[in-house]
Amino acid sequence: MAAVMIGVDPHKGSHTAVAISAAEQPLGELCVRASAGQAGELVAWAAAWPERTWADLGAAGLGHLLAQQLVAAGEQVLDVQPKLAARVRLLQAGDTNKNDPNDALSVAVAALRSTAPRLVRAEDCSAVLKVWATRHRDLARARNQVACRLHAAACDLVPGGHRKEISAAQAARILEKATPSGAVALARAELAAEFLTDLRHLDAQLRLTKKKLAAAVRASGTSLTEVFGVGQVIAGTIAGDCGDVSRFPSRDHFAAYNGTAPVEVSSGNRKIHRLSLRGNRRINHAIHMAAITQISHRHSDGRAYYDKKLTEGKTHKEAVRCLKRRISDAVFARLQADARQTSASQPVTGPGGQPGNDSASSAAGSHPARQLFGQATPGPGTSLRPSTTTPTPSPSKRTSKKTRPAA
DSSP states (O other): SSEEEEEEOOOEEEEEEEEEEEOOOEEEEEEEETTHHHHHHHHHGGGOOEEEEEEEEEEHHHHHHHHHHHHHOOOOEEEEEEHHHHHHHOOSSSSSOSSSSHHHHHHHHHHHOOOEEEEEHHHHHHHHHHHHHEEEEEEEEHHHHOOOOOOOOHHHHTOOOOOSOOOOOHHHHHHOOOOOOHHHHHHHHHHHHHHEEEEEEHHHHHHHHHHHHHHHHHTTTTTGGSSSSHHHHHHHHHHHHOOOOGGGGHHHHHHHTTTTTTTTOOOOOOOEEEEOOOOOOOHHHHHHHHHHHHHOOSSHHHHHHHHHHHHTTHHHHHHHHHHHHHHHHHHHHHHHHHHHHHHHHSSOOOTTOOOSSSGGOOOOOOOOOOOTTTSSSSSSSOOOOOSSSSOOOOHHHHHHHOOOOOO
């Protein structure tokens, strides 16, 4: 346990820090303006307590930059979830007014009492994956918006509009055939032309972003793409949002994190499990897309598992949920294998930490021989791959029509 815990309540324009002892007695308080020297001011103020640990509120959110600056300065930083700090502030006796010093105090107390603190580590390749995966997702949403507006504009110019998903080339042909007459029709045609320009621009940005994401996935050396149905975008989304896999003690914890594990709502002798709407919905959606890809390929083990669940009397949705959990286990096994490989090649140095720390899930080890749908780690068959008796792998996942040879 740290001799001094320093809680930080970060904001856009300022950061408030409160230091407390192991007995939760306040030792000092400081408020600094958000600037280039913010971390230096805080470290200089905290120099009076050599045995110190920082607790940052939402180190993955608004406090991200400050947390990374402190880690780069050689400080030990813990990530405190806002929910934990809010509970401390709510249950603490005495002054419960919500202000920056009280918030920082509750952050420090929550970190001090935590039995499983989350250590903030220096950013690695997973941060790069998250950047481009987020950019790809935002561009895809923006493109869908523009495509819907273009659909609506086409209905005002051509009877019936365009029935299927519209592309830039199809929209151009529709506008070429349209012959607007009158000021109103001409204005609608001009608006549709602007939507078409936006669509082409977003298509170009999407292609460029996808190339950057694919390059980042290859540079990371992740083996997630060897799971059937996981392409570059899905791999970047999962690895980017997951980060350090050592924070998940088991595959069950990882499944709870991504929402593929059912939630128990039992009472008395009535045992019920329901669909989980918790967890990281981005990873959940990525696993869902991988499951749909496996179901669409009849030669995959995922399709065989899905058909087996249907024969057991499960509905389509229930069978998909079972398959998603199985894919989650396969993904977790791959992430663990990647962590072991990183640990063997890049040992941890410095208080900031690096991927492949000295925890059990990041123990040194070599990466298994890579096959297209091969199993990531020894043990239960969690990887979903097509059954074959020949060494030649089956056709690749949905995102690629070529067969990837074994390395």
